[in-house]
Amino acid sequence: MEQAPADRERLPQPAPLEPLGRRAAGLESVAGAEAERARDEGPGDGMMTENNFWLKKIEISVSEAEKRTGRNAMNMQETYTAYLIETRSVEHIDGQSVLTDSLWRRYSEFELLRNYLLVYYPHIVVPPLPEKRAEFVWHKLSADNMDPDFVERRRIGLENFLLRVASHPILCRDKIFYLFLTQEGNWKETVNETGFQLKADSRLKALNATFRVKNPDKRFTELKHYSDELQSVISHLLRVRARVADRLYGVYKVHGNYGRVFSEWSAIEKEMGDGLQSAGHHMDVYASSIDDILEDEEHYADQLKEYLFYAEALRAVCRKHELTQYDLEMAAQDLASKKQQCEELATGTVRTFSLKGMTTKLFGQETPEQREARIKVLEEQINEGEQQLKSKNLEGREFVKNAWADIERFKEQKNRDLKEALISYAIMQISMCKKGIQVWTNAKECFSKM
């Protein structure tokens, strides 16, 4: 198969997979653009696999969820949910889709994939996974991971994740991602073989540690603040929304009691009986309508949650920048100090305190030969240091450039998506109002006939 060039951290990829997803409208143009670029780059870029996806559109869907039992790493029985991922390629001409791959994955494998992507693409805002545990629940919603509604929403969330990755101009080319969709067995081993866990910068995980960076790119500092604000405001919004949903549920459901009592009352009424009875029926309809309404709203909440988690991804990129910058500054500092040391040795002046200097004072001067040797070592180190600094600088600038490009892409996506989400929320409210008008108009008619 392919050879992984040694100096590239990324494994070479086939052509970008062009997915058709739910947000087909937005993606079409991106996918189209990618197709252009792919064609331009030609087969010279990366190597092709046996499956040639050039210029073909593919559909990815997480179509089913299944409860399974198995044995975990500690040989204990456990229950988990597996998700069926189906990949279809769509022929341009006739639009028919052919199922090309289908396999089962569980949530932990998605996590593995994402962690891998985080390590290998630190300059990319990596799409988040749906929440591991149900949060922002209101009383009717279950916090149980095995609850069918939760599983269903997670299924949609996982599909969304895959579509996001597949529609990202860079991530979509990743080999491991491709294998995730196509190679059921052994995939975990393959991922682990990349050794990405070792490459992972443990400092990235230590989110609380601060690094004194003297010259961070201002944009990243602002971005970090932004992501903090985004996270805070969306959490708050989701919390309040959950409470509002809870209360609304209460209002609707209590009306259902009218239904029962009206029905019983109608038994003793001659003239009012029919009106009461039929009005009662409408009260029942009203009370039960809230279930669908709130289910739809849950999907809206999920859309917001995605961006809540995206805030973390943004922070991760900022973090990486900070660390890169920190390393750079440390390296520069180190180089400067070595240069100075060298200078001092060469000129014989001691301006800075050094252990060597102290010992010299205490134990006597060193010989000129010794000094020469030291100078030579230092000069070598300085050389190396200068090279390293140069490449670190380059790396840093590359990082900033690439990261910022992706951040711009992300911003546009976010604005589009959030605006759409708000509009869909309005549509939901409109639908709810229309239903309400319908039911109460019917009820009013019944009441007026009493």
Place this chain on the structure above:
Amino acid sequence: MGTLGGAGLAAAACGARTLGMEGERRASQARSSGLPAGGAGGESPGGDAPLPGSSGSSALLQAEVLDLDEDEDDLEVFSKDASLMDMNSFSPMMPTSPLSMINQVKFEDEPDLKDLFITVDEPESHVTTIETFITYRIITKTSRGEFDSSEFEVRRRYQDFLWLKEKLEEAHPTLIIPPLPEKFIVKGMVERFNDDFIETRRKALHKFLNRIADHPTLTFNEDFKVFLTAQAWELSSHKKQGPGLFSRMGQTVRAVALSMRGVKSRPEEFMEMNNFIEIFSQKINLIDKISQRIYKEQREYLDEMKEYGPIHILWSASEEDLVDSLKGVASCLDKCCKTTEERMSGLSEALLPVIHEYVLYSEMLMGVMKRRDQIQAELDSKVEALTSKKADTDLLTEEIGKLEDKVECANNALKADWERWKQNMQNDIKSAFTNMAEENIHYYEQCLATWESFLTSQTDLHLEEDSEDKL
């Protein structure tokens, strides 16, 4: 009827809206709509009234006569034994002044002419060394001859209302006396005199008096007249007359003793009535609880919603490109809050007081049934005594004769009033729930309009942006 906004209602002293036949009349409206009906022979379709025994509080002789035709038996019987009943409706009344014409107002449900208008307002707190209490101002406007004047203003406290109710029950044991608001609410009351409580009570008291005024029999009750017109000291001295405490106690003891016997043979129709009352009472109580609960849930929903809008404003501060959308959503949510408040206020004005009044009515009805049963039990016990003792047969027979009349009287009174009450109940319930439905429709329509205009603004922007891109 006007729209059911919460705001404009508290305006008139009357408070709540017209609800069916027995609802509050807007006295202020009545004062201004002076349409002389043209002579004593004006419309008085008392005889055609679809509702037997419907409000016959008409000042016109003819209406009176027609009413008499209908309820003649009752009235005849009533006049026989003045100690049992208190009737003074026979005095023929001729409108002596054009003034009497002014207060004739027609309502769709009740073509009869009304000549007694009562309002209850201006609660005032009085503090003495012993106690603190509230009095309410009662204004009565009338064209009836037996009233010395055409307008009266008095102040009454809750105790006085209680006294009136007891007198009415005494005088008319088997009539359905309108219910008084409760003495105090058991739970949830921190302060006896908090504003909401006083206002609710004021409205209920207003309703109480007007219902009496609309009742064909009760409206002519002497104690009622005294209540409406007497000055404070006059009322006190009037209260002291009449059967004393001990005789009242005696009656109660007898009543209890009789009720212990149980009802031997309640006539079929009263069995049905009793059955209805039992089930109705159950159901109306449930509806009362449900309605109160809905109000409470709506209040809690409102409290949460109030936080919801502002978060979007907060968010808009950090999103340049989403400011319009976020602010738009925030504004919609705030408008929905306001509309929710209106909806709640509508509920508490239109539905809750009506349902609650009928909860109290249902208790009242059970009392009426009991009293009817007691009257019958009295007869039954005397009959038993006759058949068993055979002592003093003459006296017993005479007593039985009287009691038989009394029972027949009571039964007929109740039957007539029952029909009237049921009709009113139907109208009131229908009205109340129809209003509730209207409130809800209005609420959803308002919210719909808000969200739709937001949506339009967003999609318009979309189109604008798209066309800009294409340029």
